[in-house]
Amino acid sequence: MSPLSKPRSATRALQHIILLSLLLPCLPQPLPSPSPSPTPAQPSLPLSPFNERLDAAYIAFQAWKHVITEDPKNLTADWCGPFVCNYTGVFCAAAPDDPCILTVAGVDLNHGRIAGVLTDHLGLLADLAVLHLNSNRFHGTLPTSMQHMRLLFELDVSNNLLSGPFPSFLTSLPSLKYLDLRFNDFDGELPDAVFGRQLSLDALFANDNRFNVSLASGSLTNSTASVIVLANTKLAGCLPPSIGDMADTLVELILLNTSISSCIPPEIGKLKKLKVLDLSHNEFAGELPESIGDMESLEVINVGYNMLSGAVPETICLLPNLKNLTVVGNYFCEEPVSCLHVPRRDDRMNCIPDWPHQRSHEQCIAFEHRPPVHCGADGCILPPP
Numbered sequence: 001m002s003p004l005s006k007p008r009s010a011t012r013a014l015q016h017i018i019l020l021s022l023l024l025p026c027l028p029q030p031l032p033s034p035s036p037s038p039t040p041a042q043p044s045l046p047l048s049p050f051n052e053r054l055d056a057a058y059i060a061f062q063a064w065k066h067v068i069t070e071d072p073k074n075l076t077a078d079w080c081g082p083f084v085c086n087y088t089g090v091f092c093a094a095a096p097d098d099p100c101i102l103t104v105a106g107v108d109l110n111h112g113r114i115a116g117v118l119t120d121h122l123g124l125l126a127d128l129a130v131l132h133l134n135s136n137r138f139h140g141t142l143p144t145s146m147q148h149m150r151l152l153f154e155l156d157v158s159n160n161l162l163s164g165p166f167p168s169f170l171t172s173l174p175s176l177k178y179l180d181l182r183f184n185d186f187d188g189e190l191p192d193a194v195f196g197r198q199l200s201l202d203a204l205f206a207n208d209n210r211f212n213v214s215l216a217s218g219s220l221t222n223s224t225a226s227v228i229v230l231a232n233t234k235l236a237g238c239l240p241p242s243i244g245d246m247a248d249t250l251v252e253l254i255l256l257n258t259s260i261s262s263c264i265p266p267e268i269g270k271l272k273k274l275k276v277l278d279l280s281h282n283e284f285a286g287e288l289p290e291s292i293g294d295m296e297s298l299e300v301i302n303v304g305y306n307m308l309s310g311a312v313p314e315t316i317c318l319l320p321n322l323k324n325l326t327v328v329g330n331y332f333c334e335e336p337v338s339c340l341h342v343p344r345r346d347d348r349m350n351c352i353p354d355w356p357h358q359r360s361h362e363q364c365i366a367f368e369h370r371p372p373v374h375c376g377a378d379g380c381i382l383p384p385p
Helices: 010-025 052-066 120-122 144-148 168-172 241-246 266-270 289-294 336-343 361-368
Strands: 068-070 088-096 098-108 115-117 130-132 137-140 154-156 161-165 179-182 185-189 203-205 210-214 228-229 234-236 252-254 277-278 283-287 300-302 307-313 324-328 333-334 344-346
Touching: 052 068, 052 098, 120 144, 144 168, 161 179, 228 283, 241 266, 266 289, 333 361
Parallel strands: 098 130, 115 137, 130 154, 137 161, 154 179, 161 185, 179 203, 185 210, 203 228, 210 234, 228 252, 252 277, 277 300, 283 307, 300 324, 307 333, 324 344
Antiparallel strands: 068 115, 088 098
């Protein structure tokens, strides 16, 4: 064997080493050990239906059911047993001051046609935020125990048979923003505090009761509400120039059939957010302020059935969002052609020459012979000299 040749065994070993070095990268490598996954959050346990607040709610609902005399839709038929959160019309949620406690947050019995009274035990529902009872037949008045509902945000008892003076405790509820008392038989003075900034309502519906409201105090224009509806109540006094102070919030103002005898102050034009203005069926006199043409958001204006006269300002008819212009039943003598382009327009029973469906010539002549209307700085109609 030549000294330069290698033994066969050494050659085979070298071949195996070379083969392994070629195959090694192709062999499966061990996977990296997985990083520890976070421990999954334990599902929150349902809140217990047993606690002192729900016990108090059970007492309240049982007492209320006891004074319900008719329930034609059987809405309270399942108001049995301690599980008040399962009652029809009752809504529960975690208590705002303790998310571990279940409490009654809302009651909605709208359109139930239920007859009966509102029991004093309702004050036990201290966490109630929403109470909707419209279109029922509850009579009596609101129990003073409701003053304990410090979280009450919406109260709707419209279209019932409730009576008596305005429930004064309502003005002390710190969370109340929506108050709907319309279509009941409440009477007496609507207190100034209803419009005050301490109560700070966002919506007030007091129409179709027998309330009296004094405009002389200026309380109405202190309101921060976006919606004020006082239709078919009695307003005493004149619409004040301070109406313009409501410019930041007011969106809808309904004062129809409120017995107001007044001029319409030009400051009303400051209400640039106002969309609906209804002053119909009153005794407004003088001219329609041209400043209304500055109310760029206005969609509906109704000044029908008053004693207004002069010309309908063209600036009103050119408002970009105006959809409804109602001036029926006044003594306007001129209306611009541009008003014809308002989608819904009612200008009947005025004194506009050559216009259809106007007052008789005799009526218009008689009105012209009346003393002219002079408006005072306070918005009131001045007596003739």
